[in-house]
Amino acid sequence: MTSERSGSCSSGTGGSCAYTAIGCSAPSRRPRTTQDTFLRAWRRLDTFQGRATFRAWLYRIATNTCLDTLGKRPREPIPEARSLPADPTAAPLPAVALRWVGPFPDRLLEPPAPSDSGPDAVAVSRETVELAFIVAVQHLPPRQRAVLILRDVLGWRAKEVAVLLESSVAATNSALQRARVTVQRHLPRRRVEWSPTRRPSEQERAVVRRYMDALARADDAVIGAMLREDARCSHQPGAGGHMDSAPVWYEGRDTLVAAWSPALRGPDAIEFRFRETRANGHPAIAVYMRPAGSDSAFEAFVLSALRIVHGRIAELTGFTSAVFPAFELPATLAPDSP
Structure with a gap:
């Protein structure tokens, strides 16, 4: 119309x-x-x-x-x-x-x-x-x-x-x-x-990019420094490797870093790729993954909606790849994707 x-x-x-x-x-x-x-x-x-x-x-x-x-x-x-x-x-x-x-x-x-x-x-x-x-x-x-x-x-x-x-x-x-x-x-x-909903600032973009870089490098110290002490992470069933039938959420900087550690290093380590987007007036990251050392394509893993307060990440809310089409995000990324 x-x-x-x-x-x-x-x-x-x-x-x-x-x-x-x-x-x-x-x-x-x-x-x-x-x-x-x-x-x-x-x-x-x-x-x-x-x-x-x-x-x-x-x-x-x-x-x-x-x-x-x-x-x-x-x-x-x-x-x-x-x-x-x-x-x-x-x-x-x-x-x-x-x-x-x-x-x-x-x-x-x-x-x-x-x-x-x-x-x-x-x-x-x-x-x-x-x-x-x-x-x-x-x-x-x-x-x-x-x-x-x-x-x-x-x-x-x-x-x-x-x-x-x-x-x-x-x-x-x-x-x-x-x-x-x-x-x-x-x-x-x-x-x-909380900051009012607005267009992303340069500081906010910098926080998002530092966070993606730290995840890609599996740098626990930098990841921890970027989280607020009371940071919270939550996942829908099927999002971000959470395969239980019920949603899960946990909070506290040390708890989050410890929970993510197996995906960052060790036998179950994951290699990540990212695409920036925005959801609900805040930054969001589309996360893609493949097993570390694999040469396969990167598959949609989770859409993580971020809430950033005073330059640190206060909350991460994880949604399944089912929402990727609404954000015009591909289901996979090529093996050589940056």
Whole structure:
């Protein structure tokens, strides 16, 4: 839809908001929700009367599409506090703890128009695509989720949200307050220390490249120096060599370095190759591997989403190679790849 009516609305608009609402990790399901939105809009184009902006009309369709999707999907249980670390100020559940949550490519978060004054720009500029926020939102029932996204992500007024959801202003405000309390309870307490989502800085790029170089050289000392003392690493089942049926996460600089040591040296050592990308407003690394000393192609191993704080790596979240196509990453690299 690229007519004058549609203006700056694009698949990026529906895609990022659908992702925030649903958090779907299956690469085939996020585009399907966006496609359903635009298909519904096309079929109902004659119902657009011009009483509101075309963008608002389209967001109403997108919101209802997401609500329908959430209504059809069985509500999966979310792990309770017993899975949380003992430190109450530590980060809560990682994204991998929720099977249906996955990463979102930054290339789809680019504002679809030069102007940064519309709802798209608000959604991209705020920290509402970070994995921690996506996980927190999963604790909300569908309508509270919709209200929170429309009010706090897109900046809609209470009356506009009430009209869209066919509710009252009072009910909308009540849902928003309950949603805010729930989300705040499930966000990391130290999140205020995090850098806002932005374009990568030179310092951030330098950290990523030093980390990749240290892994390639199996340099434990440099790897350890680049991690925060409270760094956390997590993996989906099947990601990064984790073959158990349940996700895993562990924390502490020494714990991480010790856990990675067998892959860096010894009889089970791995040779790595890397490709840089970005996910959820932060740097990410596509990792490829082959047994050390082999002359075979490098196979997709893990997509590692990084969170860097004050020049050190604070968190690594590992997703399976199933997400590589969404990031336009190849499944293998040639044996002589740099």
